[in-house]
Amino acid sequence: MKQCSNPITMELVKGIPTTVLWKIYMTMLKIRMVEEKIADLITRKEIICPCHLYIGQEAVATGVCTALENNDYVFSTHRSHGHYIAKGGSIKLMMAELYGRVTGCSRGRGGSMHITSPLVGLPGSSAIVAGTIPLAVGTALAFSIKKNGGVSVAFFGDGATDEGVFYESLNFAALKKLPIIFICENNLYSTHMHISARQLNGNIYKKAQIFKMPGIQIDGNNVLEVFQAASEAIEDARNGKGPTLLECMTYRWRGHVGPNWDIDKGLRSKEEVEWWVDNCPLKRLEEFLLKENILSESKKKQISKQVNEEIEEAIEFAKESPFPDKSEVLNDVFKS
Amino acid sequence: MKQCSNPITMELVKGIPTTVLWKIYMTMLKIRMVEEKIADLITRKEIICPCHLYIGQEAVATGVCTALENNDYVFSTHRSHGHYIAKGGSIKLMMAELYGRVTGCSRGRGGSMHITSPLVGLPGSSAIVAGTIPLAVGTALAFSIKKNGGVSVAFFGDGATDEGVFYESLNFAALKKLPIIFICENNLYSTHMHISARQLNGNIYKKAQIFKMPGIQIDGNNVLEVFQAASEAIEDARNGKGPTLLECMTYRWRGHVGPNWDIDKGLRSKEEVEWWVDNCPLKRLEEFLLKENILSESKKKQISKQVNEEIEEAIEFAKESPFPDKSEVLNDVFKS
Amino acid sequence: MRKLSYAQAINEGLKQMMREDKSVFLIGQGVTSPWYVGTTTVGLLDEFGDERVIDTPVSENGITGAAVGAALAGMRPIVTHPRMDFMYYAMDQIANHAANWYYMFGGKINVPLTIRGIINRGGEQAAQHSQALQAIFTHIPGLKVVMPSTPYDAKGLLISSVQDDNPVLYIDDRWLYELKGDVPEEIYTVPIGRGVVREAGKDVTILATSYMAYEATKAAARLKKEGIDAEVIDIRSLKPLDEALIFESVRKTGKLVIADAAWKTCGMAAEVSALVSENIFECLKAPIKRVCLPDTPAPASSVLEEVYFPKDKDIILAVKSII
Amino acid sequence: MRKLSYAQAINEGLKQMMREDKSVFLIGQGVTSPWYVGTTTVGLLDEFGDERVIDTPVSENGITGAAVGAALAGMRPIVTHPRMDFMYYAMDQIANHAANWYYMFGGKINVPLTIRGIINRGGEQAAQHSQALQAIFTHIPGLKVVMPSTPYDAKGLLISSVQDDNPVLYIDDRWLYELKGDVPEEIYTVPIGRGVVREAGKDVTILATSYMAYEATKAAARLKKEGIDAEVIDIRSLKPLDEALIFESVRKTGKLVIADAAWKTCGMAAEVSALVSENIFECLKAPIKRVCLPDTPAPASSVLEEVYFPKDKDIILAVKSII
Numbered sequence A, B: 001m002k003q004c005s006n007p008i009t010m011e012l013v014k015g016i017p018t019t020v021l022w023k024i025y026m027t028m029l030k031i032r033m034v035e036e037k038i039a040d041l042i043t044r045k046e047i048i049c050p051c052h053l054y055i056g057q058e059a060v061a062t063g064v065c066t067a068l069e070n071n072d073y074v075f076s077t078h079r080s081h082g083h084y085i086a087k088g089g090s091i092k093l094m095m096a097e098l099y100g101r102v103t104g105c106s107r108g109r110g111g112s113m114h115i116t117s118p119l120v121g122l123p124g125s126s127a128i129v130a131g132t133i134p135l136a137v138g139t140a141l142a143f144s145i146k147k148n149g150g151v152s153v154a155f156f157g158d159g160a161t162d163e164g165v166f167y168e169s170l171n172f173a174a175l176k177k178l179p180i181i182f183i184c185e186n187n188l189y190s191t192h193m194h195i196s197a198r199q200l201n202g203n204i205y206k207k208a209q210i211f212k213m214p215g216i217q218i219d220g221n222n223v224l225e226v227f228q229a230a231s232e233a234i235e236d237a238r239n240g241k242g243p244t245l246l247e248c249m250t251y252r253w254r255g256h257v258g259p260n261w262d263i264d265k266g267l268r269s270k271e272e273v274e275w276w277v278d279n280c281p282l283k284r285l286e287e288f289l290l291k292e293n294i295l296s297e298s299k300k301k302q303i304s305k306q307v308n309e310e311i312e313e314a315i316e317f318a319k320e321s322p323f324p325d326k327s328e329v330l331n332d333v334f335k336s
Numbered sequence C, D: 001m002r003k004l005s006y007a008q009a010i011n012e013g014l015k016q017m018m019r020e021d022k023s024v025f026l027i028g029q030g031v032t033s034p035w036y037v038g039t040t041t042v043g044l045l046d047e048f049g050d051e052r053v054i055d056t057p058v059s060e061n062g063i064t065g066a067a068v069g070a071a072l073a074g075m076r077p078i079v080t081h082p083r084m085d086f087m088y089y090a091m092d093q094i095a096n097h098a099a100n101w102y103y104m105f106g107g108k109i110n111v112p113l114t115i116r117g118i119i120n121r122g123g124e125q126a127a128q129h130s131q132a133l134q135a136i137f138t139h140i141p142g143l144k145v146v147m148p149s150t151p152y153d154a155k156g157l158l159i160s161s162v163q164d165d166n167p168v169l170y171i172d173d174r175w176l177y178e179l180k181g182d183v184p185e186e187i188y189t190v191p192i193g194r195g196v197v198r199e200a201g202k203d204v205t206i207l208a209t210s211y212m213a214y215e216a217t218k219a220a221a222r223l224k225k226e227g228i229d230a231e232v233i234d235i236r237s238l239k240p241l242d243e244a245l246i247f248e249s250v251r252k253t254g255k256l257v258i259a260d261a262a263w264k265t266c267g268m269a270a271e272v273s274a275l276v277s278e279n280i281f282e283c284l285k286a287p288i289k290r291v292c293l294p295d296t297p298a299p300a301s302s303v304l305e306e307v308y309f310p311k312d313k314d315i316i317l318a319v320k321s322i323i
């Protein structure tokens, strides 16, 4: 397995404007702070729907989505908040959704696992493992027929690579040279099962080879490495060179679902969790930016304040929003 | 792609008793003659059910099944006759099945795509592409739980490797080191589509690598090469070393279904078909055995006569057998 | 009017929709094959090229998902399954994804997709190559389901399906492919959700789906000779269902036979029966009868197929049992 | 008698069958997890080891197929799906293979397989994590389908399923897991194909499946207070169906309400309704009513879940509409 704790180097920031670096930092911080807040709201039973927290994986969504255009499409999974935020989804609408309100991005019908923001290029997320992989392939197919230069991204976990449809999707995308990036967030677990209990050969990126597709394993906790690798893959896709499989090594800090840390259940060790917490993707970026004077302490504070305000506002919005009317249960089965 | 016309060499017969070589020859001849006969019977509308002929692929079923024990299990596909005959199924019962008679191996309920002979280790064949691959995995799982030394074989085509369940099956078999051999008969086509229109990387044997499973490509028209490779894989499986994927390069002479040659439809060229007909697996073996004096002309004639008699007898049996009673349509939904 | 076969009508519908709307494309196994889907896609590859007529590897779930994804990106794909039997592989994408999407995301994004499932049975093809799965898809919320029985409806309902903003399951039956009938040359629609009375009558209502509408019409003609005046409804859309038409007819006749060549248990015939006895029980004068497949897989032998697949004579028997 | 919860009853059934018969083994997602399938598999890994308690990658179709294959080789596997929603992925192996095998091969080889599908809904889990798919499996010939509603039946039907020589779909509901009831310690069976009268009554028959039997019993108690004497049938097996029991009850009451917490269209309630009006129409005194899910996917928000999932009050309303 790829070493996931290499320091962030100046080489990686070459060519990236400072404003973009700030944006990357802000996005990661936003995801982190939103997720910590949600953890808290679940504990306080304000939020009822099952939430799969993204804490620890922020670098992946952020690195990839920063490299995308607004019109590019991203498909997400049950662990959806990070992708939604990184692609530019409104926290207000997401929070209202988690609160089950009619003002939510899915009118309260979807909950955490089904958030959407078509206007920023997130047509939705699925609670079925591997379910959105072929959808992203289809979007890429649409882009290639329309020749509109769009790129499609499928985010999925290591667990999703156990499903047959993952292979069918890679085969078809490679065959048709579709403009799609397959982003596997390998956080080592599928619910309670470590990858070694599910696959003999854990190197997911190598699976791309059998479809004559480039497959690359990267440090998913180094946001700049993710950004650079994604940028290259996206450029290739946009230029008709076909798909890439990016395996981003990362880790979810909390348990599979909900805010608990999921230690002491015999599923993973305290040491393992601590190692990854030490290797925090956000901390690594922040320390680097501060050290290199790309981020000042005052700028940092300003960003943090801004994010905090946005979150508080979103929660207020959610709490003040009405629940859906009971009659809503029958609406929108069909578009008329 | 592997060269599929290397001459059969003496080296390959080392250690194989003459009687076994005769049996191999006889099995291949039997498959060939049965299939030619069926082609004829279809043309004469004696047989109605859709038949996918095995002509041209005889070396694969024969090589593999000769290397198996009676208790080992084999699962077949829509193109089932060859596997059934090679595993020792009764031609009588098969022929009656194709004729839709109640004496058929499936009481006339299955037809060509669903023939079975549990007593010789063929629990059935499926008309769903890739459908029997996980079944064979399950049988191997049963053998491994029972520790009875049994080996399971999944026969399937190159088309089946387009289905996701193929990958799921390989993954699980490799993970659990199950006693199973995956035999891919790569005849280059899935119905009307050449493999190059379906997969960028046609080398199916390489797909095994990503599951840490040995994958080998062999000349599927050289029955002794198939026999040797299968024997080794089977021995490994029996000894707890886990599964192997064998890709056997071969060709079906006739069209996808039925007796036609399927040329001049723009799907494959006359030249291609002729090349493979020249490279006939039966002819190659026969010429070799005659040349090396392993088979005499008189023995050859005797075998041919015996096979012919068996086939004629089977057809007679089929034609004289009664059709199922109409009430049979409701039987055997459940075993009571 | 010009006559076309059912297969030609589908072919023309596909061709015209693809000409009319650049976002329409065809994807699925066999769409470039000369035989795989009958002759329904003949000529399309030549006219529209392989970018819009996409033959695929056997990967039903992946390909169906790709069609759903393309629909989410504004296309109007028609994904073809040459046999309904193969659609079990694609159930997750159809049921969990296509069907749920619009509702699950609060009406924010829809799936304008046509899923074409072909019923291909008979000829001793047996259990895995004979299935008619309309009940399963009608059971699942979020899918519209249509089953044309004439060339006119085959084209008109296909066009309606493609133009619909929702996933529509368009089910055609190869036993109807050679049937000829009037088909206008221009683009026209048959509304989804509307059945049609094929024969007016007053003694009994025979409600039929797809191919069984053809058998029902034959049955009605024979019944007429015996003095029984049967009304034949070809329901055409299974979801939404034309309840008004059904109720109107049964109010008049008081008797109902439902003919659906699919499994009986939890099938479409059960649904129609339940709807009628739930809503217009007071008009019923006799038991509601179902003419369906028996609850067994399809057998191979022709002798068994003969009793397995219901025909006009089975409808006649059912009618007589309640007259 | 000793009381166990529904989840404990399943756990004990599994344990006893595995002790009793070496050919029984457990396979599926989460069977070694402390939470994935409730507490129903607790302790099994410790007692039987990972050769007979096999947790698996998420590969529903491949794993279900492996269970079918093991059954063909003489084992009696229990393959577990922690949610029915995930079973769409496994439809091909269930419907095309397990269900067809015995018939398709002329009764020469059978599939002694238990397929356990868990209904896990509520708690704002939404459309892809809430489904109850009994109708689909009951529609497909060759599968038996059982749905226990009490701890006693949970254990007894599980044992019957494992001992049955056919593929049996055993559907349990997490809303019942904490329910306590009498459960004998020894191995016993509840026959597949037999329903049970939970409350005797003469005014109306309430036929219910699974969790709805529990709601129906509550409804009956409340109705009794209002002078309405309802008979509650817990049907337990959806296939084979205890038609005799249903007909006997409806002959007596003349009125029928069917409660099944699954989609209405082409659902089990439709089937029971159709059967009754087909066979004992003359005994019916009122419309047959169905209490089911509306034909929509499951919504997330609790406010909507509240109206989505039917309860005793919905049964009461339905009963009153025909009394």
Ligand SMILES: Cc1ncc(C[n+]2csc(CCOP(=O)(O)OP(=O)(O)O)c2C)c(N)n1
Pocket: A052, A078, A079, A127, A128, A129, A156, A157, A158, A159, A160, A161, A187, A189, A190, A191, A256, D029, D058, D060, D086, D089
């Ligand atoms: C088809 C299907 N099977 C099982 C599940 C249950 N499930 C939910 S998330 C999950 C783990 C997925 O692991 P991975 O893809 O690695 O994503 P992660 O949770 O690690 O982000 C599983 C098995 C599901 N949602 N869908």
Ligand SMILES: Cc1ncc(C[n+]2csc(CCOP(=O)(O)OP(=O)(O)O)c2C)c(N)n1
Pocket: B052, B078, B079, B127, B128, B129, B156, B157, B158, B159, B160, B161, B187, B189, B190, B191, B256, C029, C058, C086, C089
């Ligand atoms: C699930 C499914 N999809 C499609 C088909 C139609 N079909 C029958 S055989 C076949 C080709 C299979 O090709 P391959 O596996 O290479 O076997 P071959 O016919 O070459 O022996 C196809 C696509 C099917 N039977 N099952």
Ligand SMILES: [Mg+2]
Pocket: A157, A158, A159, A185, A186, A187, A188, A189, A190, A191
């Ligand atoms: Mg994971």
Ligand SMILES: [Mg+2]
Pocket: B157, B158, B159, B185, B186, B187, B188, B189, B190, B191
């Ligand atoms: Mg092939």
